[in-house]
Amino acid sequence: MLAEAVTLETKLSARNVHMTFTRDGKSTPVLNDVNVDVAKGEFLCIVGPSGCGKSTLLSAIGGFLAPTGGEVRIDGETVRGPDPRRIFVFQERGLFPWLTVEGNIEFGLFKLPKAERLSRIAHYIKMVGLAGFEKAYPAELSGGMKQRLEVARALAVKPDMLLLDEPFGALDSITRLIMRGELLRIWREERNTVIFVTHDIDEAVQLADRVAVMSGRPANIQKIVKIDIAHPRDISSPRYLELRNGILEQLGLAHQI
Amino acid sequence: MSHVVDSYYCRELPRSDNLTFMLYRLGGWVRPIAFIAFLLVAWQFAVSRGSTRLLPGPLETLGGIADLVRHGLLLKYITASLFRVTWGFVLAAVLAIPLGLFIGWHRRAEMAFNPLIQIFRPISPLAWIPIAILWFGVGDLSSVFLIFLSCFFPLLLTAINAVQRIPSVYVNAGRNFGLSEAGVVWRVLYPAVLPQLITGLRITLGVAWIVVVAAEMIAVNSGLGFLIVDARNAGNRYDLVVAGMAIIGMIGLLLDNGMRSLEQSKSLRWDYSEE
Numbered sequence: 001m002l003a004e005a006v007t008l009e010t011k012l013s014a015r016n017v018h019m020t021f022t023r024d025g026k027s028t029p030v031l032n033d034v035n036v037d038v039a040k041g042e043f044l045c046i047v048g049p050s051g052c053g054k055s056t057l058l059s060a061i062g063g064f065l066a067p068t069g070g071e072v073r074i075d076g077e078t079v080r081g082p083d084p085r086r087i088f089v090f091q092e093r094g095l096f097p098w099l100t101v102e103g104n105i106e107f108g109l110f111k112l113p114k115a116e117r118l119s120r121i122a123h124y125i126k127m128v129g130l131a132g133f134e135k136a137y138p139a140e141l142s143g144g145m146k147q148r149l150e151v152a153r154a155l156a157v158k159p160d161m162l163l164l165d166e167p168f169g170a171l172d173s174i175t176r177l178i179m180r181g182e183l184l185r186i187w188r189e190e191r192n193t194v195i196f197v198t199h200d201i202d203e204a205v206q207l208a209d210r211v212a213v214m215s216g217r218p219a220n221i222q223k224i225v226k227i228d229i230a231h232p233r234d235i236s237s238p239r240y241l242e243l244r245n246g247i248l249e250q251l252g253l254a255h256q257i
Numbered sequence: 258m259s260h261v262v263d264s265y266y267c268r269e270l271p272r273s274d275n276l277t278f279m280l281y282r283l284g285g286w287v288r289p290i291a292f293i294a295f296l297l298v299a300w301q302f303a304v305s306r307g308s309t310r311l312l313p314g315p316l317e318t319l320g321g322i323a324d325l326v327r328h329g330l331l332l333k334y335i336t337a338s339l340f341r342v343t344w345g346f347v348l349a350a351v352l353a354i355p356l357g358l359f360i361g362w363h364r365r366a367e368m369a370f371n372p373l374i375q376i377f378r379p380i381s382p383l384a385w386i387p388i389a390i391l392w393f394g395v396g397d398l399s400s401v402f403l404i405f406l407s408c409f410f411p412l413l414l415t416a417i418n419a420v421q422r423i424p425s426v427y428v429n430a431g432r433n434f435g436l437s438e439a440g441v442v443w444r445v446l447y448p449a450v451l452p453q454l455i456t457g458l459r460i461t462l463g464v465a466w467i468v469v470v471a472a473e474m475i476a477v478n479s480g481l482g483f484l485i486v487d488a489r490n491a492g493n494r495y496d497l498v499v500a501g502m503a504i505i506g507m508i509g510l511l512l513d514n515g516m517r518s519l520e521q522s523k524s525l526r527w528d529y530s531e532e
Contacts, residue, residue, distance in 0.1 A: 098449070
């Protein structure tokens with residue numbers, strides 16, 4: 001699916017976002033004038049060196065951290081706190097260990113009538129392939145299953161946006177590849193706007209409509225690379241390698257090893 | 258898509274209708290009981306051979322227990338001790354847990370309370386005996402107060418730590434799904450701290466039961482602690498002293514087992530480390 005197929009209505013816009021952390025009287029600038037627009041239904045990946053502030057930017061978008069300068073607007077409204085319309089997916093660590101698979105998915109559905117809750121639970125358990133594990137606790141699931149459960153829990157509240165913070169970082173490489181395919185399939189079904197933070201450049205080029213490349217700290221967005229390859233993507237095609245190398249080059253990492 | 262079935266399912270033990278499982282359960286009891294029986298026999302043997310009286314033997318102790326039963330004192334004393342422990346423990350839990358959760362949840366409250374808690378905590382409940390007598394006179398109320406003190410600070414600290422140990426992702430996830438502050442407390446904070454609170458309650462109940470002996474040494478006229486002091490003062494009845502000790506030990510074991518069975522409940526058996 002090409003980026004052109006996406007409607008060009010702006011979902012999110014970050015304007016001059018600055019973030020400075022102050023601890024023990026010392027201030028550390030982390031984000032320095034970040035500007036980015038994300039279209040409705042777009043899949044944006046954010047890549048950058050580790051510790052550069054990718055997660056900080058995502059937390060600001062999610063409303064967990066208030067920027068010290070500038071603002072993040074979603075649907076034209078300034079973000080002032082967390083909101084169920086945009087769900088943050090943690091590295092499989094955000095599941096509630098005291099709730100079963102069903103209980104976790106039901107967690108965010110407390111405002112809905114019982115019948116609607118049950119049908120959503122059933123639907124999303126099936127979508128992420130956890131049928132048969134409804135009564136299992138997270139500790140009884142594998143890493144990949146936990147990650148699928150966390151995505152299901154997020155989708156069940158029908159958010160407009162999913163914010164994923166290195167969601168597959170803790171998985172083994174085979175499970176990670178499977179999960180990327182799963183995420184793309186789900187995204188095509190649900191058409192949420194997705195912002196996906198990763199330090200894995202291949203992951204970004206495989207998934208995204210556009211890749212935002214961040215600089216080292218204090219970070220801003222150096223470049224936004226449009227990935228103009230249709231899904232399913234051939235990861236040995238010349239265009240794929242060209243885009244991937246372009247990003248490596250941008251990060252100053254090409255031809256280094 | 259393939260599911261990786263966790264080794265959890267392979268670890269499951271055979272069900273209780275299975276003979277192997279019954280034997281397994283039985284095996285768990287046979288060994289400690291056999292060992293205790295062996296020690297009792299050795300003890301009896303050593304006492305009957307020795308000439309000095311350092312300790313009454315198990316048969317004498319049993320005789321002491323029989324004596325207590327005959328005079329209708331055994332049940333009366335056990336009830337009296339359990340009554341004091343229950344009141345002290347329950348009062349401490351009711352006050353310390355909500356206060357601890359509040360302090361743990363609010364950083365500023367913690368900064369205010371922490372020095373005070375650290376000063377009070379190392380003071381042994383026994384040091385409070387004179388104050389207890391001054392405030393409540395000699396009697397039940399003083400004993401309950403001492404047990405209350407021995408439970409209050411450990412439970413307060415357990416509750417504070419339990420809240421502070423909650424990973425922030427849980428609280429953030431709760432807020433993200435649109436929970437109010439009260440919703441976060443009820444649906445995230447409370448279930449997240451429950452396993453630690455129950456472990457804390459179990460350990461503290463053990464402490465309370467230890468303290469009951471000292472608490473009953475201040476001029477109450479019933480209870481297992483009273484029994485021990487009274488038996489010595491009123492004619493060196495060491496058979497009754499050891500009988501009292503044995504009964505305290507056995508009731509302590511039963512209390513601990515009771516609390517442990519609470520911990521085994523499935524929805525509480527998770528821990529952060531399992532992830």
